[in-house]
Amino acid sequence: MWSSEPADGYSDSFPVKRAMAGDVLVAYKMNGVSLPEAHGFPARIIVPGIYGMKHVQWLTEIELVDHDYQGYYQKQGWSDDAIVKTMSRIDLPGHGETIQGRDYTVRGLAFAGMRGIQQVEVSTDGGKSWQLATLDPAISPYAWVFWFYPWMIPSPGRYTIVVRATDGTGRLQSSVEQKPAPDGATGQHEITVTGNR
Numbered sequence: 001m002w003s004s005e006p007a008d009g010y011s012d013s014f015p016v017k018r019a020m021a022g023d024v025l026v027a028y029k030m031n032g033v034s035l036p037e038a039h040g041f042p043a044r045i046i047v048p049g050i051y052g053m054k055h056v057q058w059l060t061e062i063e064l065v066d067h068d069y070q071g072y073y074q075k076q077g078w079s080d081d082a083i084v085k086t087m088s089r090i091d092l093p094g095h096g097e098t099i100q101g102r103d104y105t106v107r108g109l110a111f112a113g114m115r116g117i118q119q120v121e122v123s124t125d126g127g128k129s130w131q132l133a134t135l136d137p138a139i140s141p142y143a144w145v146f147w148f149y150p151w152m153i154p155s156p157g158r159y160t161i162v163v164r165a166t167d168g169t170g171r172l173q174s175s176v177e178q179k180p181a182p183d184g185a186t187g188q189h190e191i192t193v194t195g196n197r
Helices: none
Strands: 002-006 012-014 025-027 044-046 059-064 087-092 098-100 103-111 117-123 145-152 157-167 190-196
Touching (some): 087 157, 103 117, 103 157, 117 145
Parallel strands (some): 098 190
Antiparallel strands (some): 002 012, 002 059, 025 044, 087 103, 117 157
16 A cells, blocks of 8 residues: 655555556646645645545655555545546536527536546436437546537426436446445436426
């Protein structure tokens, strides 16, 4: 295990194999200048694909240990692996919004850590049926993916829109609602809108 210790006493760890994968950063500059204090000066760890609680800021020491070091959140019962769960969300329209006209483009984003996003599906009938959304090209294997769905509103009324994503391994986003503790939030984002034309 590789553990890190910051100036404020917070510490965490992740396996050496993950640390040596080639994409883990010890960031000490941002935009060509020293890392600002608000972003973790003098240095911070960035580990793609795991939750931010393991991205230790205000880093003063890195230690290689021969055991599974338990950091602050692990001692509170949170996940030791902290692998990012597949998520998707609807950004437009907003919950409770009234949509004017017959045509509307539903938009949002999806993310699955390093697994990437294979597809996003949208339901405009509360999850009874699903249609494929169009994905914008990913700008990085570490970034979220934007998606959009051109929706023809069949008639005036209230609609429940739901979104779900499938990650790059073919695994569908969980529909089970779970809070962030202990190993990441799950569930499908749902909004209600009114069509008015």
